[in-house]
Amino acid sequence: MESVRVMPRPVAAVCAVVVLALLVVPLLDSRYLIDLFTEIMIYALFALSLNVLIGYSGNVSFGHAAYFAIGGYTCAILLTTYEWGFAPAFAAAVIASALAAGLVAWFCVRLTDIYFAMLTLAFAMVVWGVAFKWRSVTGGDDGFVGVSVPAMLDSRIGFYYFTLAATGLSAAVLWLICHSAFGRCLVAVRENRIRAGFVGINTRLMRWWAFVVAGTFAGVAGAIFGMFHRGMYIESAFWTESATVLIMTLLGGIYSFFGPAIGAATLFVLERLTNEYTEYWPIVLGMILVGILLFLPDGLAGLARKLASYRSRGG
């Protein structure tokens, strides 16, 4: 038996096709598509990171945007205000997100269920408050604008390929984490904390690590986001951002590794399309959420699995 669960062939084939398709997007020579797919990849990583916490360890966070914002602001401030090089600024942003997640998780994993979720929201609002009030550093509600992006990432296509490489590598690392012995222990904790405890799993420690992994990769997504938009804004730390990534994750399906990435892409495209016809995107978003909760409890990935099993049964 392998210590890491092998990716099923159909999933590996779909991944290869998606990566190939993403590689040729810049050849279409459309600024709109390049920007759209850059942002989709960033949010896909953001949603994949949240799913380590929700889908694998069974802890719902209402404040995941905090680590996205910490990564984004740290990278932007170090690049611009302190004129750090790209590599140290990016690494520091990821480390800052990991440390912040570790600190917050230390408190949160002492609670479970709704109390856990509300505490994550409370800490996220503290992060938002700091970004809002610490105007001299973060720019407050005007945002931190004019981020100095390194010359090698200055072109649209260069940044697109950087995003593809960074998010692809991050997704691969997350896959390995989630399908290792650690990931199996997280599933055991999700299934039943008491049962996992008497098997010898330190459930609180496992939940803490899941939180740190999720926060770290949200920081990666946030750092890329800040450079892509050449700025960071307090909305990125607000609870609505946490809700958006949560809906992306639910829409894609929390019991599938790639589900949240599918959810992120679907929601992002739907938002763009909706905004072309009406300004009432929040109403559409609410209807999508109702639809998921009532008809797609396992998300789009669950629906795809059901259709595949229906077809394989010859239905």
Next chain:
Amino acid sequence: MAQLELRDVHTAYGQSQVLFGVSFSVEPGECVALIGRNGVGKTTTIRSIAGLVAPRRGAIEWLGENITGRPSHRVAKLGIGYVPEERRIFPELTVWENLDIARRETPGGWDEERVFELFPDLRPIQTRLGGVLSGGQQQMLTIARSLMGNPRLLLLDEPSEGLAPRVVESLREQVRSLKDEGLSIVLAEQNLSFVLSLSDRCHIMEKGEIRHSGSTGELRDHPEILEQYLTV
């Protein structure tokens, strides 16, 4: 020195007290049975040892160390394996993954190979999800999972409950071979033939207390003791 010793253990769930001063000990390699009707406190005694419920009073000592109220993962790491009633496996994990999460490697200890030798039925279904196994397979997996933690003492709570007679018979042989290897066992069980064939000593429980303690031989020779406490 006894391997495990319970002294005057009182355990309650909220306002409802279940154990009223339970005391007994387990010597290395010994199989000690807790018998009694439903609701007399056998499972609560086992749960108190496993760290799933903290006693309000009294002490539980493991190799001379007080482990009263320790969290269950620490108790497991000390070498006490727990096999709960109703075969609590992880249905979303495969058989192999169920074993892997409990793995605590010890030189010469239990690994998949040894576990599959003891439970050969598990070998061909390693990749099957736990949730689709039969009751007997789940019971084997639960015991196998505990063994992967390399315990020195196994807490078995109603292992034969709900299993077909043929499966109970093979389970009896498997538990006996564990005992022959020197593993200590605390067995809470209502199936008297299962208990009498495996245990060295028996404690009969009633209303949260141990009412009678004696060797298994004594109980075999004096069935009236069993009748006195166990018949309705």
